[in-house]
Amino acid sequence: xxxxxxxxxxxxxxxxxxxxxxxxxxxxxxxxxxxxxxxxxxxxxxxxxxxxxxxxxxxxxxxxxxxxxxxxxxxxxxxxxxxxxxxxxxxxxxxxxxxxxxxxx
Numbered sequence: 001x002x003x004x005x006x007x008x009x010x011x012x013x014x015x016x017x018x019x020x021x022x023x024x025x026x027x028x029x030x031x032x033x034x035x036x037x038x039x040x041x042x043x044x045x046x047x048x049x050x051x052x053x054x055x056x057x058x059x060x061x062x063x064x065x066x067x068x069x070x071x072x073x074x075x076x077x078x079x080x081x082x083x084x085x086x087x088x089x090x091x092x093x094x095x096x097x098x099x100x101x102x103x104x105x
Contacts, residue, residue, distance in 0.1 A: 050064060060087060
């Protein structure tokens with residue numbers, strides 16, 4: 001099944017995507033030259049869900065998405081209080097791009 005991990009977070013996002021931003025996560029993205037807008041675009045443009053893991057009692061999801069400008073971004077995120085919270089995002093490697101293209105066709 002494609003996007004099997006989607007089942008784990010779909011109920012929390014059933015009403016649409018809302019994002020949780022603050023200085024901490026926006027600065028973390030900026031360190032990797034990713035803007036909050038790019039992160040949101042990657043999440044809204046049918047990202048490919050790769051996996052998830054439990055860290056300190058919180059589920060962290062890993063996906064690869066594409067921005068409106070065509071930039072591939074691996075994104076790590078969690079759900080807090082019903083909103084998507086960016087953990088990190090960074091420019092995609094060749095292998096990340098390949099996974100996205102193979103799984104989204």
